[in-house]
Amino acid sequence: MxxxxxxxxxxxxxxxxxxxxxxxxxxxxxxxxxxxxxxxxxxxxxxxxxxxxxxxxxxxxxxxxxxxxxxxxxxxxxxxxxxxxxxxxxxxxxxxxxxxxxxxxxxxxxxxxxxxxxxxIRALEIRIDNTFGLNLSDATVLIGQAKEEFQKEHYDQAQQYLTSANTILETKKAEATTLSAMVESGRSFIEKYWQGLLGLIILIIVLSWFGREKYNRRNLKKKIRRMKAEKITLNHLMKETQRDRFETGKLSAPIYEIRMDKYNKRINDIDQKLPVLEVMLKGKKLKKKNYNKN
Structure with missing residues (x-):
C-alpha cells in the first residue's frame, strides 16, 4: 500500500x-x-x-x-x-x-x-498452494515461466504468463464448483425421493426377471419346435434312404449303412433331449400359472 x-x-x-x-x-x-x-x-x-x-x-x-x-x-x-x-x-x-x-x-x-x-506472482502462488483437490500443474508451470521473464525484466511477457495462470486457476475452481453443485443436487434429490427411487429400482428388477423368463420360455419353445421338425425330416430321409437302397438300388450297402447310422444317432439324441426340454417348458408354465393364481 x-x-x-x-x-x-x-x-x-x-x-x-x-x-x-x-x-x-x-x-x-x-x-x-x-x-x-x-x-x-x-x-x-x-x-x-x-x-x-x-x-x-x-x-x-x-x-x-x-x-x-x-x-x-x-x-x-x-x-x-x-x-x-x-x-x-x-x-x-x-x-x-x-x-x-x-x-x-x-x-x-x-x-x-x-x-x-x-x-x-506471490499472491497467485499462495492461492494455488491453498487450493486443494485440483490439478493445477499447468498453472504452476506458467508461474515458473512468469518468474523467469520477471528476472529478465521482461515484465509484459511475465504479466501474460501470470494472466494465463490465473485464468487456469479460476476455470478449474469454477468447474469444481459446478461439479460440487451437481453432486449436491443429486444427493438432495435422492434424499428427497429415495422411497420412489427404491420402488422404481425394485420394479425394474422384477420386470427384468419376468422379461428374461419370457425370453427363455420363447427360446425353449422354438428349440422344441426345431427338434420336432428335425426329427420328422430325419424320418423322411431314412425312408428315402431305404427306398434308394432296396427299391431303386441307387445306394450301395456301405453308404446306406453310414447314412442310416447317422440318422439314427441324431434321432436318438433328439429323443433323449426333447423330453427334458418339454419338462422344463411345463415347469415354466406351471410357475407362471401359480404366480397368476397368487
Missing part, C-alpha cells in the same frame, strides 16, 4: 512538472531518485539493468542540457568552448532538463511495475 501511495505522489509530481520547465536541480533530484529506485529494486532481489541503463541516459541528457544552457546564455571559457564542440551541428535548443526528468519518471514507473508484478 505504501509503495502505491509513493507511486501516486510521483505521478502527481510528474503532472505538476508539465506546467513549467525543469531546472538543473530538478534533473539532479530525478537522477538521485532513480538511483534510489535502483537500490530498492536490487535490495528486493530484482534485476535492475534497464534502470541502470536509464540512469546512464539521464547523465548524458544532463550533460547535453548543461552544454545547451551554456550556449543559450552565451557563456565563455573552456567549458563553454567544450560545449560548442560537443553540440556542434546539433539543434541544442531541444536539449533541456525536462528530458532528464522524463527519464526519471520512466524509472519510477518501472520500479512500481516490478514490485506490483512481484506481489501479483
Amino acid at each position: 505504501a509503495k502505491k501511495i509513493i507511486f501516486i505522489l510521483l505521478l502527481l509530481t510528474m503532472l505538476a512538472s508539465l506546467g513549467h520547465a525543469a531546472s538543473r536541480t530538478d534533473a539532479l533530484l530525478a537522477i538521485n531518485q532513480s538511483q534510489n529506485d535502483m537500490k530498492e529494486m536490487m535490495g528486493a532481489g530484482f534485476s535492475a539493468n534497464s534502470v541502470n541503463d536509464t540512469i546512464g541516459a539521464m547523465r548524458q541528457a544532463l550533460e547535453r542540457a548543461d552544454f545547451a544552457e551554456m550556449l543559450r546564455q552565451n557563456a565563455t571559457g573552456s567549458l563553454a568552448e567544450q560545449a560548442r564542440k560537443a553540440l556542434e551541428g546539433l539543434n541544442y535548443e531541444g536539449f533541456t532538463y525536462d528530458s532528464v526528468v522524463a527519464y526519471g519518471n520512466q524509472t519510477a514507473v518501472r520500479k512500481q511495475k516490478a514490485f506490483d508484478l512481484y506481489d501479483s
Whole structure:
C-alpha cells in the first residue's frame, strides 16, 4: 500500500512538472531518485539493468542540457568552448532538463511495475498452494515461466504468463464448483425421493426377471419346435434312404449303412433331449400359472 501511495505522489509530481520547465536541480533530484529506485529494486532481489541503463541516459541528457544552457546564455571559457564542440551541428535548443526528468519518471514507473508484478506472482502462488483437490500443474508451470521473464525484466511477457495462470486457476475452481453443485443436487434429490427411487429400482428388477423368463420360455419353445421338425425330416430321409437302397438300388450297402447310422444317432439324441426340454417348458408354465393364481 505504501509503495502505491509513493507511486501516486510521483505521478502527481510528474503532472505538476508539465506546467513549467525543469531546472538543473530538478534533473539532479530525478537522477538521485532513480538511483534510489535502483537500490530498492536490487535490495528486493530484482534485476535492475534497464534502470541502470536509464540512469546512464539521464547523465548524458544532463550533460547535453548543461552544454545547451551554456550556449543559450552565451557563456565563455573552456567549458563553454567544450560545449560548442560537443553540440556542434546539433539543434541544442531541444536539449533541456525536462528530458532528464522524463527519464526519471520512466524509472519510477518501472520500479512500481516490478514490485506490483512481484506481489501479483506471490499472491497467485499462495492461492494455488491453498487450493486443494485440483490439478493445477499447468498453472504452476506458467508461474515458473512468469518468474523467469520477471528476472529478465521482461515484465509484459511475465504479466501474460501470470494472466494465463490465473485464468487456469479460476476455470478449474469454477468447474469444481459446478461439479460440487451437481453432486449436491443429486444427493438432495435422492434424499428427497429415495422411497420412489427404491420402488422404481425394485420394479425394474422384477420386470427384468419376468422379461428374461419370457425370453427363455420363447427360446425353449422354438428349440422344441426345431427338434420336432428335425426329427420328422430325419424320418423322411431314412425312408428315402431305404427306398434308394432296396427299391431303386441307387445306394450301395456301405453308404446306406453310414447314412442310416447317422440318422439314427441324431434321432436318438433328439429323443433323449426333447423330453427334458418339454419338462422344463411345463415347469415354466406351471410357475407362471401359480404366480397368476397368487
